[in-house]
Amino acid sequence: MSSxxxxxxxxxxxxxxxxxxxxxxxxxxKRRIREFIELARQRLQFLEIRxxxxxxxxxxxxxxxxxxxxxxxxxxLPYVGFLDEGDTVHYPGIFEDVLLVLGxxxxxxxxxxxxxxVYNPLGGFHHATYGRALxxxxxNDVAFGALELLRRGAKVAIVDVDxxxxxxxxxxxxxxxxxxxxxxxxxxRFFPGTGKPEERGIGEGKGFNYNVGLPLxxxxxxxxxxxxLLQKVEEFDPTHxxxxxxVDGHKDDELKSLNLTCNSYNLLGxxxxxxxxxxxxxxxxxxxxxxxxxxAECMVAFLEGLKGIRNRTEIxxxxxxxxxxxxxxxxERFSKGLI
Ligand SMILES: [Zn+2]
Numbered sequence: 001m002s003s004x005x006x007x008x009x010x011x012x013x014x015x016x017x018x019x020x021x022x023x024x025x026x027x028x029x030k031r032r033i034r035e036f037i038e039l040a041r042q043r044l045q046f047l048e049i050r051x052x053x054x055x056x057x058x059x060x061x062x063x064x065x066x067x068x069x070x071x072x073x074x075x076x077l078p079y080v081g082f083l084d085e086g087d088t089v090h091y092p093g094i095f096e097d098v099l100l101v102l103g104x105x106x107x108x109x110x111x112x113x114x115x116x117x118v119y120n121p122l123g124g125f126h127h128a129t130y131g132r133a134l135x136x137x138x139x140n141d142v143a144f145g146a147l148e149l150l151r152r153g154a155k156v157a158i159v160d161v162d163x164x165x166x167x168x169x170x171x172x173x174x175x176x177x178x179x180x181x182x183x184x185x186x187x188x189r190f191f192p193g194t195g196k197p198e199e200r201g202i203g204e205g206k207g208f209n210y211n212v213g214l215p216l217x218x219x220x221x222x223x224x225x226x227x228x229l230l231q232k233v234e235e236f237d238p239t240h241x242x243x244x245x246x247v248d249g250h251k252d253d254e255l256k257s258l259n260l261t262c263n264s265y266n267l268l269g270x271x272x273x274x275x276x277x278x279x280x281x282x283x284x285x286x287x288x289x290x291x292x293x294x295x296a297e298c299m300v301a302f303l304e305g306l307k308g309i310r311n312r313t314e315i316x317x318x319x320x321x322x323x324x325x326x327x328x329x330x331x332e333r334f335s336k337g338l339i
Pocket of ligand 1: 162163164246248288289290
């Protein structure tokens with residue numbers, strides 16, 4: 001495989017209308033997806049892949065029957081409401097959209113057999129748990145993909161750099177031998193509040209979970225230090241690398257968290273491409289979160305990285321010494337096996 005590996009992007013024009021986000025940022029979510037596909041078509045060479053909707057049986061493989069029934073029922077209501085305590089919306093026809101979004105992962109798995117990288121911009125719903133929706137996520141498409149790959153005997157590594165800890169995804173895989181590197185904003189209160197470093201997994205999953213919580217306001221240099229833990233992916237030698245490349249850690253994101261620029265997401269892409277080359281692993285990427293004016297740009301910068309294209313157009317952000325020392329200390333403890 002070359003650094004110009006083959007890229008497929010899952011796309012359906014229905015994506016332009018789908019958002020499960022809170023009404024206050026719904027328009028931002030939709031704008032980001034529209035801008036993304038426009039920019040991608042201008043700047044990248046890729047195969048556009050139409051997703052096949054999933055079935056209700058697929059949904060029942062990862063979510064409780066009561067929850068699936070609830071999703072179906074609210075989908076018939078003529079108004080918009082909340083699936084949870086006030087973040088994730090339901091609206092008329094949401095059930096079909098959930099099946100489309102979940103089906104995109106099935107399609108991604110199918111196409112990853114002959115493409116190096118498959119990316120689903122409207123995916124990466126890592127907060128949903130077995131029994132409930134959470135944090136704009138009505139379905140856990142990432143867990144679905146990872147569990148399906150495990151069933152097929154694959155060796156899976158997950159790199160989740162969304163600014164919010166992927167609590168649902170970690171729950172599903174906590175006792176599974178899936179390597180999980182989670183890099184997110186963390187102070188114990190920032191949504192969803194989970195992600196303590198000492199949570200390393202249980203049973204067959206013991207030692208496979210890395211919660212690399214970055215203090216709020218961490219910049220590009222701190223993110224790069226966190227990415228040094230990708231060495232663990234190389235040692236793990238997976239057949240598949242799932243990347244939740246949420247771009248909501250950008251400094252201009254409306255859900256203020258980290259202080260990153262698009263440079264960080266480009267660096268992530270370059271590093272994942274290298275991992276894919278040295279291990280031979282297929283890469284399945286997700287758009288994750290992103291609620292700012294630079295979201296689409298950061299998504300494309302990530303994909304450019306995957307294609308081996310260096311894109312550092314923003315002025316890099318620097319992290320203060322106190323925060324940087326914390327990040328370095330945490331990463332060092334993980335590297336040396338002290339946590
Ligand atoms: Zn997020």
